[in-house]
Amino acid sequence: MSARDAPAAPEGAAERAAERGRGGPPAPLRLGDLHASLADPLLDAMTFLNEATTRYPHAVSFAPGRPYEGFFEPADVHRYLDTYLDHLAARGAGRDAVRSTLFQYGPTKGVIADLVARTLANDEGLTVRPEALVLTVGAQEGMLLTLRALCAGPEDVLLVSSPCYVGVTGAARLLDLTTLPVPEGPGGGPDPAAVRAAARAVRAGGRRPRALYVVPDFANPSGTSMPVRARSRLLDVAAEEGVLVVEDNPYGFFARDAGERPTLKALDRRRQVVYLGSFAKTCFPGARLGYVVADQEVVGPGGRRTLLADELARLKSMTTVNTPALSQAVIGGMLLRHDCRLREANAPAAAYYAANTAVLLGELERHFPPSERRRLGISWNEPEGGFFAVLTVPFAADEAAVERCARDHGVLWTPTAPFYPAGGGERRLRLSVSSLTERQIVDGVAALAGFVRAEAG
Amino acid sequence: MSARDAPAAPEGAAERAAERGRGGPPAPLRLGDLHASLADPLLDAMTFLNEATTRYPHAVSFAPGRPYEGFFEPADVHRYLDTYLDHLAARGAGRDAVRSTLFQYGPTKGVIADLVARTLANDEGLTVRPEALVLTVGAQEGMLLTLRALCAGPEDVLLVSSPCYVGVTGAARLLDLTTLPVPEGPGGGPDPAAVRAAARAVRAGGRRPRALYVVPDFANPSGTSMPVRARSRLLDVAAEEGVLVVEDNPYGFFARDAGERPTLKALDRRRQVVYLGSFAKTCFPGARLGYVVADQEVVGPGGRRTLLADELARLKSMTTVNTPALSQAVIGGMLLRHDCRLREANAPAAAYYAANTAVLLGELERHFPPSERRRLGISWNEPEGGFFAVLTVPFAADEAAVERCARDHGVLWTPTAPFYPAGGGERRLRLSVSSLTERQIVDGVAALAGFVRAEAG
Numbered sequence: 054m055s056a057r058d059a060p061a062a063p064e065g066a067a068e069r070a071a072e073r074g075r076g077g078p079p080a081p082l083r084l085g086d087l088h089a090s091l092a093d094p095l096l097d098a099m100t101f102l103n104e105a106t107t108r109y110p111h112a113v114s115f116a117p118g119r120p121y122e123g124f125f126e127p128a129d130v131h132r133y134l135d136t137y138l139d140h141l142a143a144r145g146a147g148r149d150a151v152r153s154t155l156f157q158y159g160p161t162k163g164v165i166a167d168l169v170a171r172t173l174a175n176d177e178g179l180t181v182r183p184e185a186l187v188l189t190v191g192a193q194e195g196m197l198l199t200l201r202a203l204c205a206g207p208e209d210v211l212l213v214s215s216p217c218y219v220g221v222t223g224a225a226r227l228l229d230l231t232t233l234p235v236p237e238g239p240g241g242g243p244d245p246a247a248v249r250a251a252a253r254a255v256r257a258g259g260r261r262p263r264a265l266y267v268v269p270d271f272a273n274p275s276g277t278s279m280p281v282r283a284r285s286r287l288l289d290v291a292a293e294e295g296v297l298v299v300e301d302n303p304y305g306f307f308a309r310d311a312g313e314r315p316t317l318k319a320l321d322r323r324r325q326v327v328y329l330g331s332f333a334k335t336c337f338p339g340a341r342l343g344y345v346v347a348d349q350e351v352v353g354p355g356g357r358r359t360l361l362a363d364e365l366a367r368l369k370s371m372t373t374v375n376t377p378a379l380s381q382a383v384i385g386g387m388l389l390r391h392d393c394r395l396r397e398a399n400a401p402a403a404a405y406y407a408a409n410t411a412v413l414l415g416e417l418e419r420h421f422p423p424s425e426r427r428r429l430g431i432s433w434n435e436p437e438g439g440f441f442a443v444l445t446v447p448f449a450a451d452e453a454a455v456e457r458c459a460r461d462h463g464v465l466w467t468p469t470a471p472f473y474p475a476g477g478g479e480r481r482l483r484l485s486v487s488s489l490t491e492r493q494i495v496d497g498v499a500a501l502a503g504f505v506r507a508e509a510g
Numbered sequence: 511m512s513a514r515d516a517p518a519a520p521e522g523a524a525e526r527a528a529e530r531g532r533g534g535p536p537a538p539l540r541l542g543d544l545h546a547s548l549a550d551p552l553l554d555a556m557t558f559l560n561e562a563t564t565r566y567p568h569a570v571s572f573a574p575g576r577p578y579e580g581f582f583e584p585a586d587v588h589r590y591l592d593t594y595l596d597h598l599a600a601r602g603a604g605r606d607a608v609r610s611t612l613f614q615y616g617p618t619k620g621v622i623a624d625l626v627a628r629t630l631a632n633d634e635g636l637t638v639r640p641e642a643l644v645l646t647v648g649a650q651e652g653m654l655l656t657l658r659a660l661c662a663g664p665e666d667v668l669l670v671s672s673p674c675y676v677g678v679t680g681a682a683r684l685l686d687l688t689t690l691p692v693p694e695g696p697g698g699g700p701d702p703a704a705v706r707a708a709a710r711a712v713r714a715g716g717r718r719p720r721a722l723y724v725v726p727d728f729a730n731p732s733g734t735s736m737p738v739r740a741r742s743r744l745l746d747v748a749a750e751e752g753v754l755v756v757e758d759n760p761y762g763f764f765a766r767d768a769g770e771r772p773t774l775k776a777l778d779r780r781r782q783v784v785y786l787g788s789f790a791k792t793c794f795p796g797a798r799l800g801y802v803v804a805d806q807e808v809v810g811p812g813g814r815r816t817l818l819a820d821e822l823a824r825l826k827s828m829t830t831v832n833t834p835a836l837s838q839a840v841i842g843g844m845l846l847r848h849d850c851r852l853r854e855a856n857a858p859a860a861a862y863y864a865a866n867t868a869v870l871l872g873e874l875e876r877h878f879p880p881s882e883r884r885r886l887g888i889s890w891n892e893p894e895g896g897f898f899a900v901l902t903v904p905f906a907a908d909e910a911a912v913e914r915c916a917r918d919h920g921v922l923w924t925p926t927a928p929f930y931p932a933g934g935g936e937r938r939l940r941l942s943v944s945s946l947t948e949r950q951i952v953d954g955v956a957a958l959a960g961f962v963r964a965e966a967g
Contacts, residue, residue, distance in 0.1 A: 079781035081807035087659050087821060092810075096824045103617075117615070122606075125613040127595055130836070131588055138584055149579075156582040156794040158574075160560075190647050190798075190830040197829055201684060202544050223828035227658060228685070324536035337613040339835035341647075350538035353549075364544060367553045371680040372654055372829065373647040378796035379587070380834050 090226040095219055098471040101452050105459060113497035114465040115484040118273060118440050120334050121405055122488065133386030137165075140389055155382055161366040161375050163188025165385040169330075169344055171393040176306070178319055179328075185348035187365045188376040192301060192331040192343035197224045197372065198365045199299055199327050199345060200264075204230050209263040210255045212296065214243040216472040218273045221266045221301070234475040235265070241277025242269050245290040252294035264297040264327075270314055271304040271439020274472045274483040278437055281313070284320055292323050297349075301329040306399045308438035309407040324349050327361065332384050334440075335395045340380040406440065409486035409494060413442060416498035421505075429509045440487040443469065448508045450482045462504040464497050547683040552676055555928040558909050562916060570954035571922040572941040575730060575897050577791050578862055579945065590843030594622075597846055612839055618823040618832050620645025622842040626787070626801055628850040633763075635776055636785075642805035644822045645833040649758060649788040649800035654681045654829065655822045656756055656784050656802060657721075661687050666720040667712045669753065671700040673929040675730045678723045678758070691932040692722070698734025699726050702747040709751035721754040721784075727771055728761040728896020731929045731940040735894055741774055749780050754806075758786040763856045765895035766864040781806050784818065789841050791897075792852045797837040863897065866943035866951060870899060873955035878962075886966045890941075897944035900926065905965045907939045919961040921954050 084092055102116055141151045154164060166183035173179040189195040200221075204211060211225055215234035225232045235251045238244030243265065252262035267287070269279040279287070291298050300317040308314065318328040328346035336342070347361035369375070391398040417433055426432060430447035448454070450468050459465050467485070469478035484501075486494055541549055559573055598608045611621060623640035630636040646652040657678075661668060668682055672691035682689045692708045695701030700722065709719035724744070726736040736744070748755050757774045765771065775785040785803035793799070804818035826832070848855040874890055883889060887904035905911070907925050916922050924942070926935035941958075943951055 079807070081809045081815070082818060084808050084810040084821075086662060087808065088662050088825075090828070091659065091821050091824060096827070099827055100824060119614055122609055122613055125609055127591075127609065127612055130591065130612070134584075134587065152579055152582050152584065154796075155584055155587070156579055156796040157576055158790075158795045190834070193831045194829060202548065205543060205545050206686075220828065220831075227825060227828045229663075333615075338615045339611075339613045341830060341832065341834040341836075350536070351541055351544065352538045353541040358538070359541075361539060364541075364548050367548060367557060368545075368684060370553070370556060371547070371677065371684045372651060373798065374650045374677075375798065377647070377798040377834055377837050379798075379837055379840060383836060 088227075090223070093223075093226055095223055095226065095471050098452070098468070099219065102455070102467060105455055105465060109459040109463070109465060112459045112463045112465045113489065113493050113500065115482075115486070115489070115497060115501070116465045116467045117488060118485050119338060119488045121402065124402060125337055129387075130383055133383045133390060135386065136389050137382040137386035140385070155378050157378070159375050159378050159381075161370050162186065162362060163344070163376050163381055164378065165381045165388070166344075168385050168388045168393060172388055172395055173330075173346070175392075175394045176396040177316055179316070179346070181346050181348065185346055185360050185362045187345045187347065187362050187369065188381055189343045189345060189369070190373050190376055191333060191341045192303060192329045193220050193224070194369070194372060195329045195343050195345040195365075196221055196266075196299070196301070197227070198368045199329070199347070200224055200230060201228055201368055202361065202364050203264050203297060203299075203327075204228065207231070208260045210260050212243070212248060212251050212255075212262060212265040213474060214267055214272070215475050216272075216275055216469060216478055217266065217474060218268060218301065219471055222474050231260075232474055233262075234473070237275065237277065238279075238283060240280040240283065241272060241275060242279030242283060243267055243287065245283060245286040248287065248296070249290045249294055252296050262294060262296050264299050265291060266299045266301065267317070268301045268303075269317055270302060271307065271436055271441070273304075274441055274467065274469050275443055276434060276436030276439050276441040278314060281315065284315065284317055288317060288320055288323070288325060292325055298326045299329065300326050303331045303334050304439040306335055306396055307403045307406045307440070309410050310437045312437060318346060335399050336384050336387050340384050342376065342380045342384045403438075406487055407438065409489060409491065410436065410438075410442065412491050412494045413484060413486050413498065416495055417444070420498060420502035429505070431505060431509065440485050442484050442486075444482045444484055444505075446480050446482065446505055446509060448480065450480055454508065457508075458501070458504045461507075462500045464500045464504060466501070545684075547680070550680075550683055552680055552683065552928050555909070555925070556676065559912070559924060562912055562922060566916040566920070566922060569916045569920045569922045570946065570950050570957065572939075572943070572946070572954060572958075573922045573924045574945060575942050576795065576945045578859060581859060582794055586844075587840055590840045590847060592843065593846050594839040594843035597842070612835055614835070616832050616835050616838075618827050619643065619819060620801070620833050620838055621835065622838045622845070623801075625842050625845045625850060629845055629852055630787075630803070632849075632851045633853040634773055636773070636803070638803050638805065642803055642817050642819045644802045644804065644819045644826065645838055646800045646802060646826070647830050647833055648790060648798045649760060649786045650677050650681070651826070651829060652786045652800050652802040652822075653678055653723075653756070653758070654684070655825045656786070656804070657681055657687060658685055658825055659818065659821050660721050660754060660756075660784075661685065664688070665717045667717050669700070669705060669708050669712075669719055669722040670931060671724055671729070672932050673729075673732055673926060673935055674723065674931060675725060675758065676928055679931050688717075689931055690719075691930070694732065694734065695736075695740060697737040697740065698729060698732060699736030699740060700724055700744065702740060702743045705744065705753070706747045706751055709753050719751060719753050721756050722748060723756045723758065724774070725758045725760075726774055727759060728764065728893055728898070730761075731898055731924065731926045731935075732900055733891060733893030733896050733898040735771060738771065741772065741777055745774060745777055745780070745782060749782055755783045756786065757783050760788045760791050761896040763792055763853055764860045764863045764897070766867050767894045769894060775803060792856050793841050793844050797841050799833065799837045799841045860895075863944055864895065866946060866948065867893065867895075867899065869948050869951045870941060870943050870955065873952055874901070877955060877959035886962070888962060888966065897942050899941050899943075901939045901941055901962075903937050903939065903962055903966060905937065907937055911965065914965075915958070915961045918964075919957045921957045921961060923958070
C-alpha cells in the first residue's frame with residue numbers, strides 16, 4: 054500500500070458489510086459510495102436524453118449528433134472487409150498472416166495507421182508519420198488517453214472552451230482532473246487572450262495549465278468555428294504559456310460555405326497540437342473508430358526517446374488492449390475503396406447537411422420574422438457548417454422543458470446547460486439536423502415554434 | 511477550479527514553456543511530466559515483450575496468451591454478420607432498424623445482452639437479466655469501468671491475488687488506485703484467511719477494502735485454479751468483511767481434466783460478485799468483445815434504484831461511448847450459429863489446449879527427469895487447464911534472460927516478476943501453449959531445456 058494520507062473509510066461501511074454478511078437480502082450499494090463522477094449532473098443529463106428519446110420514439114428529434122444513415126448499406130461492410138483483406142494479400146501477406154491480422158490481438162497502436170496517414174495527407178494536407186498515430190475506440194478513447202498521459206496529477210489543469218463538448222469534461226471527471234473553462238471569443242473557439250489570462254491565473258495559483266481542449270470547426274454544441282486568424286494567434290499564445298493544444302475535429306468536412314479552415318494541426322510548427330480524429334461521421338459510428346495524432350517527442354530516463362503516440366499506446370493497453378481489428382479492417386477497406394480521400398467521399402453527406410442547415414435556418418426565419426423574434430426575445434446563430442445550431446429562448450430550456458416539448462409538441466432537442474462547465478446556456482437549445490430529412494425539419498420547426506410561442510407567451 | 515490543495519508546478523515547466531514559445535526546434539515532453547503510470551516498470555515489461563517478439567519472429571514463442579488460430583476463417587465473419595442481421599429481421603426489425611443497429615451509435619450497454627444472457631445460462635448455469643449486462647471493449651474495459659465505479663477515491667483499496675494478471679494492476683495504476691496483494695492459497699487463488707487478514711489490516715488503517723480481484727480458473731500467469739471448497743469460503747469471508755469480488759473468467763472453458771468448477775458468480779447468493787467475461791478466447795480476439803455482469807442494486811438520492819450495470823454504462827459513455835456495433839453483430843451471429851452454447855462450440859479448442867499442455871508437461875518430464883530436476887533445482891506446476899504453466903528455475907528469469915534465450919536458443923517466454931505486485935516471481939517463466947502446434951512445443955521445450963541447462967550449469 055502507498056503511504057499517502059488516508060481519509061477515513063466512508064461512514065456506515067462496516068454496518069453494511071455486516072448486513073451483507075448475515076445472508077439476508079443483498080444490501081444495495083450506495084451511489085455515494087461509488088466514484089463521484091457518477092453523482093455528476095453531467096452524466097444524468099446524458100442519461101435523461103437517451104431515456105427521453107426512448108420514451109418518445111415518434112418525436113422529431115433535433116437531439117442526437119448522429120450522421121444521416123441513408124448512405125449506409127449493410128452489403129458495403131462485406132465489400133469493405135474483403136477489400137482490406139485483399140489489400141493485405143496484395144502486399145504480400147500470406148493466408149495465415151491475413152487471418153492473424155483479422156482475428157487475433159494486434160499491435161496496440163493499430164494496423165491501419167498507414168492508410169489513415171495517407172487520408173490525412175490527401176484530405177487535410179497533414180504530413181503524419183504512421184508511427185505518430187494511435188487507432189482508438191472512437192475519439193472518446195483518444196481523449197481519455199491524451200488527458201491521462203498529459204495530466205500527471207492534481208497540479209495539472211485542463212483548459213476547455215465554454216461551452217464545451219461534454220465528452221471531454223466527462224473524461225476529466227472520470228480521471229479526477231481539474232478543468233477550467235475559458236470563454237469563447239468573437240466568432241467562436243476559445244479567445245486567445247482569455248487563454249493567456251487563464252494560463253497565467255493557473256500558474257499564479259501554483260498549478261500547471263497543461264493543455265487546452267478545443268474544437269475549432271463547427272463545435273458541439275455551438276456550431277461555431279474559430280476565425281482563421283485566431284487559430285495562429287491561439288497557437289502562439291499556447292506556446293508562450295507552455296500549454297499544449299488538444300484539437301478535436303469530428304465535423305471539419307461538413308462546411309456549409311466554401312471557406313478555408315486549416316486545422317490547428319495543419320498550422321502546428323512546434324508539435325504543440327495533439328489531434329483527435331474520428332471516423333464516426335466521415336465513415337460510420339458503428340465501427341467506433343478514431344485516432345490520435347501524437348507526434349510529440351518524449352524524453353525518458355537516460356535520454357530514451359519515444360513519441361507521445363507510443364506513450365498513449367502504453368496507456369491503451371490498460372483501457373482496451375487494442376482497437377478491434379474488425380473495425381480497423383472494415384474502415385481500412387472503406388478508405389481503400391475511396392482512394393484514401395474521405396473529403397471527396399463525403400461530398401454528398403456534406404451537401405446533405407448543408408441543405409438541412411439551410412432548411413432549418415430558413416424555417417426558423419419563416420416562423421420567427423425579425424419583429425416576432427424581437428418581441429419574443431429569441432435568436433439563433435448561423436453556423437458555417439457541421440451538425441448543430443443553437444436557439445436562444447426567453448425561458449429555461451431544461452429537462453422539464455424537453456419533456457413538455459416532446460409530450461405536447463412531438464419534438465426533442467438538447468438542453469445546452471450541461472455543456473457549460475462554468476454555468477450558462479440555461480436558455481439555449483441545441484438543434485441537430487444531421488439525421489433528419491427536409492420534411493422532418495420543416496415539420497419539426499413548425500412544432501418547435503408552437504412550443505416556443507407557448508412557453509414565451 | 512476545485513479548491514483542493516495544489517502542489518507546486520513541476521520544476522522547469524516555465525523554462526520549457528518559454529523554449530517552446532521561442533519558435534526554435536520543438537521542445538520534447540519529459541516522461542517525468544506525464545502521468546506516473548507511464549514510468550511504471552509494469553508497462554515497460556509489456557513493451558519489452560512485444561518488441562522481443564518482433565525482433566525474433568522465428569523463435570518458438572511460449573510468450574503470448576493468444577488462442578490457436580487454426581479454427582478461424584475470414585469467410586466466417588461474413589456468415590456471422592449475416593446471421594445476426596437476419597436474426598434482427600426475423601425479430602421484426604425493418605430495413606432501416608437493421609441498418610441503424612449496425613451502422614449507428616447504439617445503447618451504451620450494448621445490443622446483444624439477450625444473446626449473452628442465453629449463453630451464460632447454457633454454458634455456466636448463470637441466470638442473468640440482460641439489463642444487468644454491459645458489453646465492453648474486451649474484459650479490460652470492463653475491468654477499468656468496474657474499478658472506477660467501485661473505488662470512490664484514495665480511501666479505497668483493491669485487493670488482488672499475487673501473482674496477478676497485469677491488466678488489473680495496470681488499470682489500477684491508470685486510475686491512481688491503491689492495490690494490496692494477497693498471497694495465493696494452497697492449490698491456487700487467493701487464500702480466504704489471507705483475504706480476511708488483508709481486509710482487516712486495510713480497515714484498521716482507516717481505509718476501505720473495497721473489492722478483491724480474482725481469476726479462479728486457470729489464472730494468468732500461474733495456471734492454477736481455486737479449489738471448489740475455497741470458493742464458497744472466499745465468498746463468505748468477502749461478505750463478512752464487506753469486500754466485493756471482481757471475478758475475471760477468460761479461461762474457464764479450457765479444462766484439461768473433467769473437474770467441476772462453478773464460477774464464483776454461480777455460487778453468489780448475495781450479489782457480491784461482479785463478473786467479467788470475454789469472448790477473446792471463446793470466439794476470437796479481433797472483435798475485442800467482453801462484458802460485465804453487474805446485477806448489484808445501487809440506491810441513489812431519493813431512493814432511486816439502478817443496477818451497477820447502469821452505472822458502469824454511464825462511465826462507459828466517457829471511455830468509449832459504446833462498444834462497436836460491428837463487433838457485437840459478428841459475435842452475436844457467432845453465438846446464434848452455435849445456439850448460444852459456446853462451451854460445446856469450444857470443445858475442439860479445449861481438446862487442443864489440453865493436448866498441448868499434456869505435450870508440454872510430457873516434454874518437460876522427458877528433458878528433466880526427477881533426478882535431473884533436483885540436481886538443477888527446477889520445477890513446474892501441472893495446471894488443470896487453461897493456456898499457461900509456470901517453470902521455476904535457479905537463475906534470474908528476467909528480460910536479459912529472455913533476450914539470451916531468444917538469441918541463442920530461438921525460444922521466447924514471459925518473465926513472471928511483473929505479475930507479482932509485492933515482488934517475487936523473479937525465477938519463474940510463464941509458458942503458454944495456446945497458439946503453438948505439437949511440433950513447435952516439442953522443438954521449443956528441447957531448445958528451452960538447452961537454455962535452462964546452460965544457465966543453471
